[in-house]
Amino acid sequence: MKDQFKKYLWILDLLLSTNGITFKEIAERWKYSSLNHRKTTLAKRTFDDYRRAIEETFDIDIICDASRGYQYRIDNARSLSSDRIKHWLLSSFAVNNILQGSRRLSERIIYEDIPSGNDYLLEVVKAMQEDKVVKVEYDNFFEKGIKTLLIEPYCVKVFRQRWYLVGKAKGEKAIWRWALDRFLSIETTDKKFRLPKDFSAEIYFKDAFGVIVDPEECPVETIRIKVFCENHRDDYLRHLPLHSSQREVERGEGYTIFELRVRPAYDFCQELLSYGEEVEVLSPQYVRDYLAERIKKSLAHY
Numbered sequence: 679m680k681d682q683f684k685k686y687l688w689i690l691d692l693l694l695s696t697n698g699i700t701f702k703e704i705a706e707r708w709k710y711s712s713l714n715h716r717k718t719t720l721a722k723r724t725f726d727d728y729r730r731a732i733e734e735t736f737d738i739d740i741i742c743d744a745s746r747g748y749q750y751r752i753d754n755a756r757s758l759s760s761d762r763i764k765h766w767l768l769s770s771f772a773v774n775n776i777l778q779g780s781r782r783l784s785e786r787i788i789y790e791d792i793p794s795g796n797d798y799l800l801e802v803v804k805a806m807q808e809d810k811v812v813k814v815e816y817d818n819f820f821e822k823g824i825k826t827l828l829i830e831p832y833c834v835k836v837f838r839q840r841w842y843l844v845g846k847a848k849g850e851k852a853i854w855r856w857a858l859d860r861f862l863s864i865e866t867t868d869k870k871f872r873l874p875k876d877f878s879a880e881i882y883f884k885d886a887f888g889v890i891v892d893p894e895e896c897p898v899e900t901i902r903i904k905v906f907c908e909n910h911r912d913d914y915l916r917h918l919p920l921h922s923s924q925r926e927v928e929r930g931e932g933y934t935i936f937e938l939r940v941r942p943a944y945d946f947c948q949e950l951l952s953y954g955e956e957v958e959v960l961s962p963q964y965v966r967d968y969l970a971e972r973i974k975k976s977l978a979h980y
Contacts, residue, residue: 704750812866814828815863818860892943906932
């Protein structure tokens with residue numbers, strides 16, 4: 679399945695980069711593709727199957743334009759560039775394809791490694807596409823023993839080198855998250871589920887810094903942080919904001935104050951702590967106190 683998805687991306691990348699290509703030209707390029715390890719011939723029937731799968735997966739239309747010599751092209755290509763996930767997939771694949779074709783370049787481009795969660799990602803995505811429950815063996819850091827879970831997969835998100843599955847486990851009322859690299863096995867069941875009409879992945883994570891969304895334990899707050907300019911941390915945060923809500927509210931001699939609306943959950947607090955003396959939380963007071971206590975405990979180790 680993983681190899682098949684790569685073939686979809688290969689064809690999609692080819693259609694986008696050429697802006698129109700005949701089947702004969704596609705089949706010729708397939709002969710020399712790095713994905714074609716066995717040097718097989720691309721049959722027209724196989725290509726048609728791939729084309730239909732690509733249209734369904736990426737919600738696009740691939741047309742065969744007789745006026746241009748029966749060239750295949752994407753009819754609504756702009757929708758791909760405006761969709762962040764599709765654009766990311768294609769960009770990642772294009773770079774990977776270049777690397778496979780050039781050993782010299784592969785030694786000069788370094789990827790950030792994402793652990794074994796990649797092994798289960800395609801199975802999760804397929805289950806989401808079919809609205810099917812997945813059966814997972816899960817090894818949690820915080821609980822002893824391996825759990826078998828039946829999960830309704832709502833969405834996936836990558837954060838800090840980990841893919842997370844977000845959904846609802848059988849017997850639970852609240853939406854939760856599970857790290858794919860803690861999966862020991864996964865199986866797509868025949869049991870169907872219905873995605874709640876009011877669920878939107880974008881809205882669900884709107885006020886989160888990372889993947890922790892616990893509304894009852896961690897409400898959204900207006901966080902004010904003072905960023906000191908000595909190491910240009912303010913410039914870094916100005917060009918790469920901590921959150922989409924971040925805005926600059928004051929700039930003084932040697933400092934900048936930013937304000938953002940976010941849940942001050944564990945992952946957000948960890949991020950602030952990683953900046954050390956370069957960042958000070960001004961408000962709310964309980965977040966300031968929590969970070970101060972964490973810093974005191976850290977100092978005690980030294």
